[in-house]
Amino acid sequence: MNPTHILTSFEEALRQLRNDALMMASLTERNLENARKGLFERDEDWCNTVIADDEEIDTLEVQVDRDGINVMLRFHPMASDMRNVISTMKMSVNLERIADQAVNIARRSRKLIARPEVTEIALLQPIFTVAETMVKDSIRSYANGDVELARGLKERDRELDDMNRSFAEKMTNHMSACVELIPSYMDLIFMARFLERIGDQAKNIGEDSIYAVSAEDTRHTGPAVD
Amino acid sequence: MTFTMEQPQTTSESEKSGPTQQTSPRADFLKVTNFNFYYGKKQALFDVNIEIPARQVTAFIGPSGCGKSTLLRNFNRMNELINGVRHEGDILLNGRSIYDKKIEVIALRRSIGMVFQKSNPFPKSIYENIVYSLRISGVRNKATLDETVERSLRGAALWEEAKDRLHESALGLSGGQMQRLCIARAIANQPEILLMDEPCSALDPIATAKVEDLIHELKRQFTIIIVTHNMQQATRCSDQTAFFYLGKLIEFDATQQIFSNPGEKQTEDYITGRFG
Numbered sequence: 001m002n003p004t005h006i007l008t009s010f011e012e013a014l015r016q017l018r019n020d021a022l023m024m025a026s027l028t029e030r031n032l033e034n035a036r037k038g039l040f041e042r043d044e045d046w047c048n049t050v051i052a053d054d055e056e057i058d059t060l061e062v063q064v065d066r067d068g069i070n071v072m073l074r075f076h077p078m079a080s081d082m083r084n085v086i087s088t089m090k091m092s093v094n095l096e097r098i099a100d101q102a103v104n105i106a107r108r109s110r111k112l113i114a115r116p117e118v119t120e121i122a123l124l125q126p127i128f129t130v131a132e133t134m135v136k137d138s139i140r141s142y143a144n145g146d147v148e149l150a151r152g153l154k155e156r157d158r159e160l161d162d163m164n165r166s167f168a169e170k171m172t173n174h175m176s177a178c179v180e181l182i183p184s185y186m187d188l189i190f191m192a193r194f195l196e197r198i199g200d201q202a203k204n205i206g207e208d209s210i211y212a213v214s215a216e217d218t219r220h221t222g223p224a225v226d
Numbered sequence: 227m228t229f230t231m232e233q234p235q236t237t238s239e240s241e242k243s244g245p246t247q248q249t250s251p252r253a254d255f256l257k258v259t260n261f262n263f264y265y266g267k268k269q270a271l272f273d274v275n276i277e278i279p280a281r282q283v284t285a286f287i288g289p290s291g292c293g294k295s296t297l298l299r300n301f302n303r304m305n306e307l308i309n310g311v312r313h314e315g316d317i318l319l320n321g322r323s324i325y326d327k328k329i330e331v332i333a334l335r336r337s338i339g340m341v342f343q344k345s346n347p348f349p350k351s352i353y354e355n356i357v358y359s360l361r362i363s364g365v366r367n368k369a370t371l372d373e374t375v376e377r378s379l380r381g382a383a384l385w386e387e388a389k390d391r392l393h394e395s396a397l398g399l400s401g402g403q404m405q406r407l408c409i410a411r412a413i414a415n416q417p418e419i420l421l422m423d424e425p426c427s428a429l430d431p432i433a434t435a436k437v438e439d440l441i442h443e444l445k446r447q448f449t450i451i452i453v454t455h456n457m458q459q460a461t462r463c464s465d466q467t468a469f470f471y472l473g474k475l476i477e478f479d480a481t482q483q484i485f486s487n488p489g490e491k492q493t494e495d496y497i498t499g500r501f502g
Binding site for chain 1: 494500501
């Protein structure tokens with residue numbers, strides 16, 4: 001644990017930035033959870049809640065930017081402080097995108113649940129679980145400075161990519177067998193794609209957490225994509 | 227006048243290092259080895275080892291009383307003006323000890339110019355401030371003196387502001403101009419090294435920017451060592467930074483590295499404002 005700063009106003013400004021970012025992270029996690037409920041419980045109210053609550057997350061993104069600019073402008077942070085400010089501001093961008101993907105899922109869910117239920121929705125459950133757990137762990141890695149947890153997100157993101165690819169193939173095959181369900185299958189394919197993007201953004205948060213703790217830039221260091 | 231060594235030191239010697247020493251990425255030019263310094267019984271520097279590269283800006287940072295100014299003043303042996311001081315270890319300029327008995331201290335100080343926290347122009351004209359040391363060295367040729375004044379004032383980015391008032395009192399200049407005059411006076415001797423002890427601490431932001439811009443220009447010709455309490459100034463001006471604490475050199479590395487990811491916790495705590 002680092003000792004506190006001599007300048008209490010600096011300490012307070014950093015705490016404010018962190019608190020706003022963690023609040024934003026918490027709301028984003030909650031929105032993704034609500035999107036899951038809306039989709040799998042076929043509950044339009046949860047979908048509407050996700051869409052409405054996104055505004056609060058957008059407001060917090062702006063607030064985190066303001067907090068970060070305030071710290072840089074007034075206190076010229078150095079070393080780990082500077083890395084923390086940069087990482088926090090970058091994390092808020094990724095959180096806002098995750099929240100947007102939750103909104104996309106909620107919108108698609110509203111369309112999907114307006115039609116008869118398709119059994120293939122169960123195939124989306126594990127993809128949702130992986131994406132959601134990645135988001136939780138990326139936030140934990142930031143909050144606790146857990147570099148090892150953050151490092152693991154890269155491999156999990158690759159697994160999520162594979163799951164999404166495999167799911168899209170299955171849905172495409174089902175489409176040819178059952179053409180009247182194509183609109184529902186398309187919705188599921190899109191939702192898997194949104195979840196895959198959420199995994200990318202969770203991985204990005206993990207990379208920023210690593211940078212904040214160890215100054216190591218791990219972006220674009222994975223194996224080449226085919 | 228320059229202070230040079232006939233036989234430059236070999237690289238292999240510069241590679242020797244003690245436990246607290248960290249070498250900069252460039253070859254040594256000014257080399258401090260196992261240096262201890264005492265004001266009477268009080269030890270101010272402890273086993274300092276550092277190699278300062280030529281034609282770069284090196285910043286010394288650290289809390290008050292950490293020894294950074296003491297080390298700076300040792301480079302031109304100014305500390306010897308204080309009673310009861312003594313040192314152990316050595317300081318080599320271009321491979322030659324500055325404590326060599328054959329070295330003339332006056333020549334050494336011409337070779338290692340110094341600019342202080344508070345500008346200290348002589349109560350003379352701008353022109354006479356610049357040529358003062360040349361006159362006491364016996365230079366009388368007016369063309370030489372004129373050329374030195376113009377070159378030095380241009381070098382200190384003061385020529386345009388001062389060329390029409392060269393024979394007016396230097397005490398009529400603004401604080402920032404006086405500080406640049408002191409820099410002009412220091413470079414009039416064409417030193418190899420310019421030592422700056424908090425040169426901007428008494429200046430406003432505009433004058434500070436002019437001096438910092440000047441430092442950037444001067445490093446093409448001179449090796450600059452600057453003591454500063456201003457972290458932003460160290461990041462803006464210097465190529466490498468040395469952090470001192472309680473008389474010890476804690477860390478010496480590229481400035482970018484020191485201020486983004488220092489290797490030592492004490493450095494991190496100091497530059498992030500957690501102690502000092």
